[in-house]
Amino acid sequence: MAGKIDAKYKLFKKGQTVIDLGYAPGSWSQVAVERTKPNGRIIGIDIIPAQPPKGVSTIQGNFLSKDVQAEIKKFLNDPHRGRPQQQMHGPIAQESGVDDLQEDLPTADNGKKLKDESGKTIDIVLSDMSAPWEQTSGFWKRSLSNPYIRMMNTSGIPFRDHTGSMDLCNAALEFSYDTLKTGGHFVCKFYQGAEDKQLENRLKKLFGAVHREKPESSRSESKEAYFVALRRKEVAKYADIFGGDGI
Numbered sequence: 001m002a003g004k005i006d007a008k009y010k011l012f013k014k015g016q017t018v019i020d021l022g023y024a025p026g027s028w029s030q031v032a033v034e035r036t037k038p039n040g041r042i043i044g045i046d047i048i049p050a051q052p053p054k055g056v057s058t059i060q061g062n063f064l065s066k067d068v069q070a071e072i073k074k075f076l077n078d079p080h081r082g083r084p085q086q087q088m089h090g091p092i093a094q095e096s097g098v099d100d101l102q103e104d105l106p107t108a109d110n111g112k113k114l115k116d117e118s119g120k121t122i123d124i125v126l127s128d129m130s131a132p133w134e135q136t137s138g139f140w141k142r143s144l145s146n147p148y149i150r151m152m153n154t155s156g157i158p159f160r161d162h163t164g165s166m167d168l169c170n171a172a173l174e175f176s177y178d179t180l181k182t183g184g185h186f187v188c189k190f191y192q193g194a195e196d197k198q199l200e201n202r203l204k205k206l207f208g209a210v211h212r213e214k215p216e217s218s219r220s221e222s223k224e225a226y227f228v229a230l231r232r233k234e235v236a237k238y239a240d241i242f243g244g245d246g247i
Contacts, residue, residue, distance in 0.1 A: 001215045001226070002031040007227055009211070017079070017122050018042045019072065019179075021063050021172055022129030024050035031169050041082040043075060046056070057082040063129065064171055073179065076121045120181045122172070127172035127188035130165060162223065163194030168197055170242075177206065177238060186229040193223065203229045205241045 006012055012035035020029045023044030026049045026094065032042045033055040045068070052058045059075065061068035075081060169188040176186050190196055203210045208231035215224060 001213075002028040004216075005213060005226065005228060006031060006035060007189065009185075010212075010229075011124055011187070012036050012040075013123075015039045016041075016124060017076070018126065019122055020044045020056075021125070021127040022046055022168075023052065023056070023058070023126075024048055026050070026053040026056065028107065028126050028128055029053050029056045032124070037084070039083050040235060041084075044074065045080060046096060055084060063173055063175075064168075069175060072175075076179065079121055118182075119243060120179055120184075122176070122179045122184060124185045124187070125176045125180055127169060127186075128187075129168040129172070130161070130189070133184060161191040162175045162195065164194075165190040166195045173199070173202060173206070174242060175231075177236075177241065180232050180236045184232045186227075186232070188227050190225060190227060191223040192225055200227065202241050203227055205233075206236045207232055 007224050012018070012032060014036055016032075016036045018029075018032045018036060018040065020032065020042060023029045024046045026044070029042050029044050030053040036042065042056045044052050044061050046058070046060060047062045049060055050058075057075070059068065059071055061071070063069065067206075076115070093127055123218075169190050172188055174188065180186065186203070190199065200210060200212075207229035209229070211228045211230075213226040213228055214224075215222075
C-alpha cells in the first residue's frame with residue numbers, strides 16, 4: 001500500500017525528514033528510505049520492540065505519551081541527526097587502511113529546506129498505528145506477540161477499532177500541527193465510522209487537498225482506509241482545527 005500511495009501522490013523526495021508512527025514491521029519506512037535517499041532521514045516510532053529496516057532511526061515508546069513526543073522533537077532539533085553516513089576515501093584513510101566516516105549532509109544551497117521559517121523540520125508524517133485492546137491473557141509474554149502492546153492488529157470489534165483509530169489519528173495530526181513544515185504531507189490509517197468525517201474536516205482545514213484511499217488487498221467489508229493529506233497550509237489556527245481546548 002505504501003508504494004501504491006506514493007506512486008499516485010508522489011509524496012517522497014530526496015533528502016526529506018519522515019516520521020513513521022507505528023512503523024513495525026517497516027513497510028512504509030522501507031519505501032521512505034528508498035525514495036528519500038541518499039540523504040533523507042526516517043524516524044520510526046513504535047510501542048513494540050522491532051528490528052527496523054536498514055537506514056531507519058527508531059524510538060521505542062507509546063506515542064500518546066507527551067514524554068515520547070518530546071523525545072521525538074528533541075531528536076529532530078538537529079536537522080542532521082539520523083541522516084545516512086557515507087565513506088570518505090581521502091589520502092589519510094588510504095594510508096591508514098581505514099575509511100573515515102563523515103555524515104552525508106545536504107549542501108548549503110538546499111540547507112534552507114531542513115527547517116522552515118517557524119523551525120518545523122518534518123516533511124512527511126505517516127501514521128500506521130492501531131490502538132491496542134484490553135489484555136485478557138498472556139501477561140507473561142514479552143515479545144512481538146504480546147497481546148497488549150501489539151498495535152498493528154485489530155480487535156475484530158468495529159466500534160472499538162474505529163474509535164481507537166480516531167484517537168490515534170487525531171493525536172498524530174496534533175503532533176503534525178507542531179512539527180510539519182508548510183507544504184508537508186500527512187498520511188494516516190483509520191477505520192471508517194461515524195467520526196471519520198470530523199477528522200476529514202480537520203484535515204481539510206490544515207491541508208490543501210485530502211483524499212481517501214482503501215487498500216485493494218483488504219476485504220470488501222473491511223473498514224480499513226487511509227487519509228492522504230497533501231500540502232500543509234502556511235497559516236492555520238490551532239483553535240480552528242481542534243477547538244479551543246484541543247483534543
